[in-house]
Amino acid sequence: MTNEYSSLKAAWHIEKISRLRDGLQIVPTHVQLIISDLCNQNCHFCAYRMDGGFSTEQFGEMKEGKLIKNPNRRIPKDKAIEILNDCADVGVKAIQFTGGGEPTVHPDHIDIFKHAKWLGLKTGLVTNGLVMRDFETLANMDWVRISLDAGTSESYENIRESKGFDKVLSNIRTLVGVGTPCVIGIGFVVTRENWEEIGKACEIAKGLGVSYIRLSAMFSEEGSGYYKGITPRIKGALRSVRELETDSFKIVDLFSHRLDDLDQGSPKHEFCGYQNFTTYIGGNLKVYRCCTTSYTLHGEVGDLTNTTFKEWLTSWEKKELYESFDARSCHHCQFHSQNEVINYLVNEPTHVDFV
Numbered sequence: 001m002t003n004e005y006s007s008l009k010a011a012w013h014i015e016k017i018s019r020l021r022d023g024l025q026i027v028p029t030h031v032q033l034i035i036s037d038l039c040n041q042n043c044h045f046c047a048y049r050m051d052g053g054f055s056t057e058q059f060g061e062m063k064e065g066k067l068i069k070n071p072n073r074r075i076p077k078d079k080a081i082e083i084l085n086d087c088a089d090v091g092v093k094a095i096q097f098t099g100g101g102e103p104t105v106h107p108d109h110i111d112i113f114k115h116a117k118w119l120g121l122k123t124g125l126v127t128n129g130l131v132m133r134d135f136e137t138l139a140n141m142d143w144v145r146i147s148l149d150a151g152t153s154e155s156y157e158n159i160r161e162s163k164g165f166d167k168v169l170s171n172i173r174t175l176v177g178v179g180t181p182c183v184i185g186i187g188f189v190v191t192r193e194n195w196e197e198i199g200k201a202c203e204i205a206k207g208l209g210v211s212y213i214r215l216s217a218m219f220s221e222e223g224s225g226y227y228k229g230i231t232p233r234i235k236g237a238l239r240s241v242r243e244l245e246t247d248s249f250k251i252v253d254l255f256s257h258r259l260d261d262l263d264q265g266s267p268k269h270e271f272c273g274y275q276n277f278t279t280y281i282g283g284n285l286k287v288y289r290c291c292t293t294s295y296t297l298h299g300e301v302g303d304l305t306n307t308t309f310k311e312w313l314t315s316w317e318k319k320e321l322y323e324s325f326d327a328r329s330c331h332h333c334q335f336h337s338q339n340e341v342i343n344y345l346v347n348e349p350t351h352v353d354f355v
């Protein structure tokens with residue numbers, strides 16, 4: 001597993017681990033900021049829009065008795081700037097711009113990205129790569145991951161309900177060509193429709209000169225059952241693409257590494273350390289425990305409509321909500337691996353000197 005996707009990262013934040021061990025609140029290291037809930041594509045496996053998706057509860061909007069699954073909702077620029085200023089002020093280290101919707105659909109996204117960088121925050125972007133207006137600004141982020149999820153334009157159109165495969169490849173090529181230290185990767189969520197294109201997508205990624213392609217599993221109510229009958233063949237395809245790896249191009253196989261997480265259901269432990277390290281702010285300005293619980297009542301822990309991020313973070317309500325939380329109440333979790341590490345570190349493990 002490459003460093004970018006290690007589950008061990010919390011071990012680098014040992015002072016925060018100590019505070020958690022003492023039962024104190026911590027400032028999140030990482031904030032996921034959803035500046036736009038609107039998307040310019042319509043992926044079949046989108047957790048925010050698909051029927052039965054894990055994050056649909058508060059995502060869609062009712063208009064004239066009709067459910068709008070792709071709401072035209074975004075965080076106004078001034079509010080996004082206020083949130084970023086607060087993040088820098090309280091000591092958040094990194095901002096991930098992601099969906100919800102597509103961040104680059106926000107008309108002010110470049111100004112917002114630049115402001116985060118200007119504040120000294122580390123920045124990352126998850127995008128479909130269809131709109132790249134300012135390659136310099138994007139290439140000055142710490143990382144950019146472009147969701148491709150296909151190896152041909154036909155399946156790209158099918159899966160994302162959007163033409164644009166060639167445009168996205170061309171954008172990636174230009175972004176890589178800027179030649180900054182930005183880590184540029186490609187995302188590929190393995191589905192029943194696209195798994196046979198794993199090899200093709202990996203070859204394309206390598207040809208584009210990106211640092212890695214990340215292959216991950218789809219989280220849904222079906223768990224690993226979604227892949228019934230094809231799991232061995234998917235794993236076989238993932239093994240065979242290994243030969244494409246070089247020192248500068250990695251295959252990040254989260255599919256095989258985290259497939260078990262799909263079936264683990266509720267956490268076995270009461271304490272969720274992960275929610276303390278990462279905070280999710282939706283395009284509806286609500287604050288959620290994590291992206292798995294985003295846009296759900298269960299995950300909602302605040303609302304920044306009339307409150308600043310700083311006020312929320314230091315409020316008694318937030319403290320209460322975090323202290324009284326039982327992770328076993330979560331129906332499923334994508335962060336078992338991270339929580340296993342955090343729980344190990346927080347719970348004063350025994351015999352640690354017998355290294």
Ligand code: SF4
Nearest residue numbers: 272289290327330333
């Ligand atoms: S889904 Fe996992 S990470 Fe999210 S709040 Fe529940 S236990 Fe924590």
